[in-house]
Amino acid sequence: MNKSEFYNDYKKVRDKAWDILIKNNVSSLPVDVFGLCERMGVKIISYTQATDIIRLYDLTEYTNNNDGFTTIINGHYIIFYDDTVNPKERLRFTVAHELGHIVLGHLLTDNVSCRKGVTIWNRGEAKEPNPSENAANIFASRLLAPACVLWALDIHSADEISKLCGLSKTAAQIRAERMRLLYEREQEWFKKYNKSCFGTSPRERAVLKQFENSIHKNT
Numbered sequence: 001m002n003k004s005e006f007y008n009d010y011k012k013v014r015d016k017a018w019d020i021l022i023k024n025n026v027s028s029l030p031v032d033v034f035g036l037c038e039r040m041g042v043k044i045i046s047y048t049q050a051t052d053i054i055r056l057y058d059l060t061e062y063t064n065n066n067d068g069f070t071t072i073i074n075g076h077y078i079i080f081y082d083d084t085v086n087p088k089e090r091l092r093f094t095v096a097h098e099l100g101h102i103v104l105g106h107l108l109t110d111n112v113s114c115r116k117g118v119t120i121w122n123r124g125e126a127k128e129p130n131p132s133e134n135a136a137n138i139f140a141s142r143l144l145a146p147a148c149v150l151w152a153l154d155i156h157s158a159d160e161i162s163k164l165c166g167l168s169k170t171a172a173q174i175r176a177e178r179m180r181l182l183y184e185r186e187q188e189w190f191k192k193y194n195k196s197c198f199g200t201s202p203r204e205r206a207v208l209k210q211f212e213n214s215i216h217k218n219t
Helices: 003-023 033-039 051-056 089-103 131-144 147-152 158-165 169-193 202-210 212-217
Strands: 043-046 068-073 076-081 118-121
Touching (some): 131 169, 158 169
Parallel strands (some): 043 076
Antiparallel strands (some): 068 076
16 A cells, blocks of 8 residues: 555544544543443443353453454444453543444454454554554544644643543553644644644534634633
């Protein structure tokens, strides 16, 4: 995949995260990802609560060394998550990641991240994520920490992102590095076009508008 194709795929995932925020009237950080899933008709249940269901549908193997997984039971999406995982902020990313698999259609086709109709998510694995897993990661980070909102709040550091967005230190560090690159791009845009690169997309402007009151309260 060349750079142009990769960026086009990235934009589709990013735009999908924006669409979910817009359609579900999310207007403040941290994003209530559990409440968001509920509004979208996606059931979330912990491994502890789901012991009987996991046994009944022969899903036990998917709980081994996995932070979470998703499947379809009786026509309904269900996200299962390991409630013993620490830090607890990691659970929010797990749920957002699995929601990404759902909205990106990964459960509807056979692929490397969906086995027998079940997606699995283990953030501790050392190997490079496959394209579907990478897409779900991108979706989760853009859903929980939308760049345009961080920009509007003048957020830069990993600590700020972790506290504001409810992300683990690791996830926040990754997001902070991406924000650093975006801020650098903004400076290039100012020099070249005399304007910011943020807010150029209609979707992005819609997200900023939706978060407007929250942004004003925190600036």
